[in-house]
Amino acid sequence: MNKILGKYWQMSIAVILSIVILVTPAIAGVSTANIFSGKGALHYTIPSKSENNQLIQQALNDENVKVLLSELSVNKQNVSNSVAANWEYDGKQGRVLILTFKADKEPDKEVQLYYFESQGKIKTGAGIIQSINGKQKIEAYDVDKGKVYHAATIDVVNKTPKITWREGPFVPSNATEVQGEVTASSSSSCSECKTWCNYILGTLNCSIGGLFFCAAACGPAIGICAVICAILWGLVCTYGTNVDCNSFCTYEGYCP
Numbered sequence: 001m002n003k004i005l006g007k008y009w010q011m012s013i014a015v016i017l018s019i020v021i022l023v024t025p026a027i028a029g030v031s032t033a034n035i036f037s038g039k040g041a042l043h044y045t046i047p048s049k050s051e052n053n054q055l056i057q058q059a060l061n062d063e064n065v066k067v068l069l070s071e072l073s074v075n076k077q078n079v080s081n082s083v084a085a086n087w088e089y090d091g092k093q094g095r096v097l098i099l100t101f102k103a104d105k106e107p108d109k110e111v112q113l114y115y116f117e118s119q120g121k122i123k124t125g126a127g128i129i130q131s132i133n134g135k136q137k138i139e140a141y142d143v144d145k146g147k148v149y150h151a152a153t154i155d156v157v158n159k160t161p162k163i164t165w166r167e168g169p170f171v172p173s174n175a176t177e178v179q180g181e182v183t184a185s186s187s188s189s190c191s192e193c194k195t196w197c198n199y200i201l202g203t204l205n206c207s208i209g210g211l212f213f214c215a216a217a218c219g220p221a222i223g224i225c226a227v228i229c230a231i232l233w234g235l236v237c238t239y240g241t242n243v244d245c246n247s248f249c250t251y252e253g254y255c256p
Contacts, residue, residue: 044087044231047095052084059115059124064143068126069101071148072141074111078102085227089235094118096230108132114211116234123234125151125208138216140209142168152209154216161216163209170207170237190255194245206237210214 047055059065060076069076081100087093095117103109109130116123127140136156142149149168154161165171214229249255 001079014135043089044085044227047084047086051086052082052097055084055095055115055117056082056099058117059097059099059113062115062124064122064124064146065113065115067146068113068124068143068148069111071143072126072128073104073110074101075104076101076246079106083227085231088230089231092118092235092239094121094234096227096234098226098230101130112212114208114230114233116230118234118238121238123206123237125211127154127208127212129203136147136216138212140207140212142170144169151207152212154209154212156216163212163213164251165207165209168207170205171209172205172207190249194249194255208233 020233031115056079068074078101078242079099080102083098086095095116097113097117099113099115101111101113103111109128111126111128113126114124125140125142127138130137138154138156139150140152140154144149148164149171150169151168152166153164156162209230211233214233215226246255
């Protein structure tokens with residue numbers, strides 16, 4: 001099993017997400033990955049082209065997705081990219097999809113939609129992403145019962161994301177501004193692993209804002225890393241699944 005080694009272990013959120021990815025198609029040239037230990041490993045596969053197209057159509061036909069795209073003035077024909085994965089975890093299974101849409105007449109903007117589906121449970125949200133002069137701003141939008149909410153604003157400067165919560169039924173009641181930087185309490189790999197693991201999971205909640213914050217921290221690994229963020233987001237939101245950071249860091253060899 002290939003692993004992201006210590007030279008990538010820097011003090012940034014992207015590191016723990018890179019470690020979470022254990023084996024990825026982009027890095028290892030394979031189509032499966034196992035993530036976490038504990039009750040069961042999180043396992044994902046990249047779907048075939050036909051499966052991917054079927055999932056895209058399913059997402060675009062979803063009523064909440066239609067409401068989101070209409071609210072954000074997105075033409076569903078303007079899909080510029082898609083990333084998808086089938087996943088299994090602790091007896092549960094499902095799919096995630098990330099769709100990117102070109103913004104009409106605004107080349108510096110794009111709209112990104114996340115769609116999570118598992119055994120009849122569906123979760124979706126979207127964001128308007130604007131990049132100017134090396135800075136990125138993401139306006140994140142939740143949808144609930146046909147109503148769209150401006151949930152959060154994520155600003156990314158010097159590769160460091162900062163989230164400012166807005167409003168909506170999924171925004172944490174105790175939400176505060178969160179900066180994508182933290183200092184581990186110890187120089188040991190074990191302590192750092194636990195610090196970053198708990199920090200990232202702490203930003204994930206039922207609001208799409210937490211997912212965009214997680215994805216914004218991925219850096220160069222944004223593609224498959226964002227998929228991992230989406231899977232974790234969906235699990236946390238729909239099932240309340242808790243990832244055991246102690247087990248994860250031990251499994252990865254960072255803790256004895």
